[in-house]
Amino acid sequence: MNALALLPATPWRDLQVDAGLAAPLAVRLHEAAAGAKRRPLVLHLPGGAFIGGDLDSGLPAAQLLAASGCVVASLDYPKAPAQPFPAALQAAAALLRWLRRARCRLAGMGSTLWVAGEEAGANLAAGLALWARDQGLPLAGQVLLAPLLDPRMATASLRAAGQGCADCSIARGWHAYLDGRADHPYAAPLYAARLARVAPAFVATADDCPLRDEGRAYAGALRSAGVTVHEKRLAAPTGWPQALTRLASLQTPWAAELVAALRAFRDETRAACCPIVRRSTKRAGPAEPEPGARSA
Secondary structure (H helix, E strand, O other), rough: OOOOOOOOOEEEEEEEEOOOOOEEEEEEEEEOOOOOOOOEEEEEOOOOOOOOOOOOOOOHHHHHHHHHOEEEEEEEEOOOOOOOOOOOHHHHHHHHHHHHHHHHHHHHOOEEEHHHHEEEEHHHHHHHHHHHHHHHHOOOOEEEEEOOOOOOOOHHHHHHOOOOOOOOOHHHHHHHOOOOOOOOOEEEHHHHHOOOOOOOOOEEEEEEOHHHHHHHHHHHHHHHOOOOEEEEEEEOOOOOOHHHHHHHHHHHHHHHHHHHHHHHHHOEEEEEEEEOOOOOOOOOOOOOOOOOOOOO
């Protein structure tokens, strides 16, 4: 780990978390940068077009979050096509419940809970934020970096980048992940009918990123729904979203700019929390339904 001399790295360790599923979850826990106070505990979901990505490819994004003063728990979630929607989201929900119980031990008293991700991981983070709202699970923030949100692949930025072809990795990923569930709001948050009362959002896009338009469209939709949105638009060149998987990117000007913006978001949302939805009746079975089930 420390052999990666190019990183101003925060320490991490790999864990096997028993979150009540059939098998333990592989989690990498990153410590926050030194000096951070009241650190958010962040569930981080790496990118990979739903079919790839792991804790190593997600390392740069996790380190960016840690550098901003967060304790980061990165999850190696199930991948499509072997495990399509909602498998990844169900694993993330299980870890989110576990982190909620463990947050004082992992991040200290007064810590808040965030979800975060890049590319397809940002899709999962956005879907998880919607699920958490529907279940009354308080989140203080959602961080979406170059979010992959439009299963129709209809944006001008994607077409202009030449990545609208039927056999590209993004198209393959969507096809493998959705498994006929493109109408589910947790799978395609950009087209969700109800966005109100979801956690405050930090949405970062880059001018040269093929996913730019869908990220900015989602930021606008959240804002229209009354959600607090902190939007960061990075000037080209960045090489996003691929650059978010490269350790060398941590030495770029845009990385420092992004960390500064994340620190501001952390400070401004420190005391923020989604309203808890009170249920009027008790239902049989688990109090928190799995993310594959539709909300009322």
